[in-house]
Amino acid sequence: MLYEQLEVLAAIVEEGSMNRAADRLRITQPALSRAIKKLEERFGTAFFERRGKQLVLTPAGRRAYQTAVEVVEAVRRLADELAALETPTRGPLTLGAGLTTLYHVLPPLLGPFTRQYPEIDINVKTGRAHEMVKALETGEVDLAFIAADQFHHPYLQAFPLEAEAVILAVPAHHPLAHAPTPLSVSALDGQPFLLFSPGTYYRDFLDRIFSESGVRPNIRLEVDSFTTLKKLVEAGLGVTFLPQSYVQDEVATGRIVAVPVRELASVRFVTYLLSPPRVQRGTARLFLQFTREFYALR
Structure with a gap:
């Protein structure tokens, strides 16, 4: 009931008339008056005073109106959000x-x-x-x-x-670009590696590959972006493992060579x-x- 009483208070203030407020809320004027009376009794103070035919907010009424607007708006937002749960297209x-x-x-x-x-x-x-x-x-x-x-x-x-498959990405001029394939991870011992930073699923995956192959990678740089990794490989700063689709454009234009790796043949990212x-x-x-x-x- 408190919400309905606050809604009545807001309507009266915004419409400036008991009649118009009753029409807006689709209730009778006596019901409107009872709601305001109960609200005033609840808080023990008057929210309106009559000056002739005009209703004027008291200081308590002005403060109550501010809260009424906030409550009514919050309930409207809640209704919209609940409707969105059942109306998935918006x-x-x-x-x-x-x-x-x-x-x-x-x-x-x-x-x-x-x-x-x-x-x-x-x-x-x-x-x-x-x-x-x-x-x-x-x-x-x-x-x-x-x-x-x-x-x-x-x-x-x-x-x-x-x-998708994971491959070794090397610069176009790198000696491994022309090596017999597939390579073994152990053949990469000593290569300058460019790797994703620790604490990521992808780095955890690569660390397992190195550990299972008994290889301690020579890590030259660690970054947080696949795009940066590709640019560093293109620049000749090292090699890295990447999902195959991530380098398809660079491979198609000859900027990077995708080298198959034996231990990754059955691995799918x-x-x-x-x-x-x-x-x-x-x-x-x-x-x-x-x-x-x-x-x-x-």
Whole structure:
């Protein structure tokens, strides 16, 4: 009842008339008067005083009106948000994307999605894959993309979207560009490596490859961007392991050579879409369905 009484107070002030306020709220004027009387009794003070036919707010009424506006607006926002849960074609959607997936996954996916659902307001939060998992756990994002060779979590669901080979990326003039293939990881001992920074799924994956092969890599630089890694390889500063599709343009133009590696022949680096067990927001449910269908058709 308190909300309805505050709504009545706001309507009277904004309409400047008991009659117009009653019409706006579609209630009778006696019901309007009873609501204000009960509100005044609840707080033990008068909110209006009559000056002839005019109603004038008391100081307490002015303060109560400010709160009434805030409450009515908050309830309206809540109603919109709850409606968005059931009306997935409009409303907010927050996605998380690891640095490995931001450039390669989202642009070709978001283009057709936003054309089909232009009223969905998409926000993208970026960071390392581990940070995106944490953001999904805490509810900061609705869904998250990461890339890893494997993913396990006690309750988050992981939908594999794409799996691809990992190759050794070397500069076009590098001696390994013309070596008999496939190479062995052990043959790379001593090579200057350019690697993703520690604390990422991709770096964890590479560290396992080195450890299983008994190789201690000569790490020249560690960076947080696949784009930077490719530029450093092109510049001849070292070699690195990359998912094959990430260098297809550079390989096609001869700036980088993709060298097969024996130990990676059966390894697949996977793009995952992560989701909580029960997707609450309707726009997120729609996006999850759209994404899985999009990749199924590729």
